[in-house]
Amino acid sequence: MVMSIESSSSSSSSSNQKQQKTTDDPTLLQEIVVEILSRLPVESLLRCTSVCKSWYSLISDPHFVKSHLNLSKSNSLYAHHRLIYSTVPKINLKSCNLYHLLYPVGSVNSVELDYPMKHPRKSVWVVGSCNGLVCVAIEEDALFIWNPSTRRSSRLLYCGRKAQPGCYVLYGFGYEEAGGDYKVVEISCVFKDRAKYCTTVRVYSLKRGNWKKIGAFPHGIPLDDSGKFANGALHWAASKDFGSTYSWMVVSLDLASETYGEVLQPVYGEGDKDLTLGALGESLCVLCNYRGSRAELWVMKVYGVRDSWTKLVSIPYLTDPGRDQFSVPFVISKDGKMLLLFGSKLIVYDSKNSSSSVIQNVDECLEACTVVESLVSPDAPNRPWR
Template sequence: MSPNQNENPNQQMQSMALDSETSQPTIPTDIVVRILLRLPVESLLRCKSVCKSWHSLISNPRFIKSHLAMSTTNTDYAHHTLIYTTEYFPSVRGRPIIKLKTCNLRDVLYDSNNNSINNALEVDYPSKHESNSVSIVGSCNGLVCIAVEEYVMSKALFIWNPSTRKSYRLPPSGCKPIGWYVVCGFGYDESTDEYKVVALSPNLIDGEALVRIYSLKDGNWKEIVVAYSHGFPSPEFGKLCINGVLRWPASTGHGSASCSMTITSFDLVNETCGEVLQPVYDAGRKDLRLGSLKEWLCVLCSYCGIRADVWVMKDYGVKDSWTKLVSIPYLNVPWRDHPSTPLCVSDDGERLLQIRRDRLIVYDSKNNSDTEIQKLDICIGACTFVESLVSPMPAASLGDI
């Protein structure tokens, strides 16, 4: 059913909440809508079976967007989930198997007894097999893009909604490296309301990059060549998409004493590569890690043995908007001086979730203390996602579901 564009979205949802086969509802329809918008996805999936009107309401794109917006802005992270990769032994083909686990993000930030991590659930992700490893490409609006190694040196890409347990396998990109490797990213282009997967292969000798872009809206890959001279992007990270721009940490002067980190970007709207200007750091030896906190681009600058500064770019693209969020002092425990990747910050700004080496750490700025919360597994990589009803299927195939 196509919604009437002239109708108010709330009126549309309220009208759909009424079942033509029933009499007047005992609860006002606007109250029904408000209640449903606050429910977790698992409950909404059950509610779709209550009656035709609820099924129609919960399946409506406007309701899905409203529910996503409300869940995203929930300040206590009740609808947010931490998803992370772990190593399992013994190894297969000479390498450990990497699998996925999830747990509630609020519990991770505030559970001092570590029960959330200790009770984390292993996820039944697409194409899961005891000999298949998996890596996280990125997450956006409740969708997670993963790469599953089904055969040696052969990975399949999936767009997957862990909350609804629906997934879509992307056709092969056919992207052959013109340089050393291919890095991937996943994000949302709000201007066209479409999700995109990007496979980028840089060639610094020619100052260009081959880019293949998959659009979930039309279900096709396309190939372009763009100007590129921003260093070697890290194939281990492609998780950052803010305001329709993908970002990777990259290195220049690779293998030389002048090696330094840059932040390379790919704009999903303009389909161009660029470089993000960084804050002015203090002098001295340092290590940089890229992350995202809320809607901000984030850099953690570690001065070995001294402290780590957490910077956020509050107005993307404006260098002067870089703000130092917190300085984490060096604590005299060897592993705590290791550079870390920021994952999440609490709404009050007091708790910061990070990956350090193979551990998950919560730093409490109020008490100037950090707590190791990852005890049972070796954490390889992680990201957060918000529960949503967003479909991972190409728009052209939704009519068949």
């Protein structure tokens, strides 16, 4: 019995010593703190910077910013994702929690956003989003890179484009991973007459802080307002012909080499159809609307490999849609729920039971994009968010 008590006492003492050692280990404590903080939403992290100097330094560190971004992007429940959309008329931006849109319980709350240069009579255009940064155009004249989570923004220098009749402007926004640089592409198109046109393409580097001209758009003119970012390149649907011989092709612009290419399309089915180019997560996709019948979503599983195009889902039109069509989905959840537009209404389509439901109490919207919360700085890609 004495031996048993002594053994128990010795074991308890050893356990206490180990626990004390763990508690006193500053490296382990730091790792636990980092693990907890990296899973918090940005709003909470901004408050945490006031706790102490060490937390301020930690949360401002580029390695922490990257780790937090990766964890937020990989969250399967979209806990750190939002949908930002422009309302009708196109003079306001609102935001909704992405999870609450996919799995609504009652009415969905939307928040009006205080974006840069907000004006009650100036239209706003969401060019695109990447890693928590959003590119916003105001009246095609002012461009901003904006982080809606930290509320910081950076206005781009004017590119020097001169206004002229018959000119319209398109943009694209994406990330060059190899160089750690965010880039904005501007394509200005000028029609001379029905058969003649010219294009000027400029690229803005957030890292360098300037614009530069590159070669003209090589395949006719782009048809999309905004370039679709996937696999390190921006993509536009484009056409050289606008009469009875109308053609549709996908033109890519690699952001690292700043060179153009063409992405071969899938073999679509027969029938009268409208094609819409998009990006779903990291993949390029095309939505094929067969008027009044169905919409088929094609996704390129392996970038640049034509045979990897896969028809992911066919969405039926339950009633005569009139002029309304489905948009490219903004997101597809693991259980098959798709968030997309039908005309100007946000809907959730459940691919498992082929049912659609309109999201209530959300304004009609013209365009939208998903945005992940991040601490990435809009001032320069490798500069701390502060």
